[in-house]
Amino acid sequence: MKKNLGKIVLFVLLLFLPLHAEKLASYTMTMSKKEAFVKEAVEIIFQAKQKNHATHMLFFLKPKKSNDYKIYLLEKETKELSYHNSMTTFRYILFPLKAKKITVAFNFTIKTASDQAVKQAYIADHDDSIAINMNKKNIAITPLILQAKKLKKDVDLVGDYTLHTKIDKQTINQYESVNLFYRLQGEGYNEVNLTLLPKIPHITQFFETDHDSLKLTKDGFFTKQRFIYSMSAKKDFTIPAVTLRVYSPQKNSYYRLQVPSYKIKVKKIPIATLLDKEEYPQTKPLINLEAIKHFFIYILIFLTGFITAKISENIPIRKEKKKQFQDIKESETPKELIILLLNNYRNKDIDSFIEQLEKLEYKGEGNFKAIKKDIIGRINPE
Structure with a gap:
């Protein structure tokens, strides 16, 4: 029970x-x-x-x-x-x-x-x-x-994508590098460890990738991904073609993304052009004319700077004024401009402008651009 x-x-x-x-x-x-x-x-x-x-x-x-x-x-x-x-x-x-x-x-x-x-x-x-x-x-x-x-075929990607490529040059010397750019764009499953090119023998190769855009949607991740390769070598080489196998759930079809191969011509640099033709050690002259010439140049530069400083002591520098007025022009709100005037232009006759800006900020009365123009005109009447 x-x-x-x-x-x-x-x-x-x-x-x-x-x-x-x-x-x-x-x-x-x-x-x-x-x-x-x-x-x-x-x-x-x-x-x-x-x-x-x-x-x-x-x-x-x-x-x-x-x-x-x-x-x-x-x-x-x-x-x-x-x-x-x-x-x-x-x-x-x-x-x-x-x-x-x-x-x-x-x-x-x-x-x-x-x-x-x-x-x-x-x-x-x-x-x-x-x-x-x-x-x-x-x-x-x-x-x-x-x-x-399970998919009927092995694929590299699942989704709907396009693949484009661009190369900066196809002829380099032994001490230059060729830069190759691939752009993958589309929507589907985000393959985190996707690479496009294998390691090429006898080639110095650098690789990086980044996303210009990666956003989740109801059909997967929308991506704009860049693959950047930089390569250098001592002799001619070929960058292989890239082929990606893809399945599209939207179209229920298998397809391939393909970009061509590139043949890179590497020009040899003659060893003679890399050697310094000057002979060492050189015979030193008793009088170092080069040092004397530099001494007089330094004296001339000093005197020119000293005279210029004296002359410009009482001359206003328009460039600095222009820079000061630029901060007024770039002010985005009346409140921001009020703070700027109080901090940088307190010694100017700005009381009337402060009142105008306060009315604009709190009552919406006035025109911001016109007030800024009047302020600059008052500070610099020239």
Whole structure:
């Protein structure tokens, strides 16, 4: 009898827990496709909506880690439909990494706070350093199942891409280098360790890559990636052609990205041109005419500088004024210009301009460009 009673209590508890969660909020979770190829983008949308309208409610969703996939948050959007009635939508992009049946699990948490708790947090401390007292509840949700399929062919990329190349020169000498640029652009799975050229024997080779743009979309990562190679050698060599094998999920097709090879001509430099033709040691003259010439040049430079300094003591330097006025021209707001005038032009007659700028800043009265022009005219009437 006791054994049967225990089973009944457990059954009631299992029924009660999901019902209690349903009283707090309702939620839905969908996946853009149930089958996908390895490294194909799959969109997951989770939406939670508040049902209990007695408190403030926040929703949190975090995917569980797995070696079977990579998953990224694309967007989280929260809407206040009405007072104590919020709805949050999570959009994730998942890339399966293994050809198998994949389980995608999430941790879903609901946090609630009463009006009194929110009020207390803001009133008790003006610096907002007191956290809101919230109740936390973890909700068990059913994992998603994705069937990941193996591609029929080996590929280097999954997505839709273009590849272009540019070379700065194809003839160099033995002490120069040739610079080669590749640009990969498109949308799909982001291959972090992608390289285009192998190590070429007897070639000194440097390589780096960077992203001009990398942005997550519902179809994968949109990328503009540059591959930069610098090469030098002592004799002629060939930079091999580049071929990338790609699968496009959008078109359900396999294709290739190809750029041509380059033949590099290396010109030898005669050894004689690298040798210094002057003979050493040289016979030193009794009088160093070069040193005497430098001495008189230094004296001339000193006297010229001294005379110029004396003459220019009482002459205003227009270049400096121009530089000072440039800071007035480049001021972007009336408030910024007020501070500039008080700091740099306090000895000028600027009181009337300060008043004009204050009216413009706080009342919107006046024209900023016209005031700046008048200020420059007052400071420099020439």
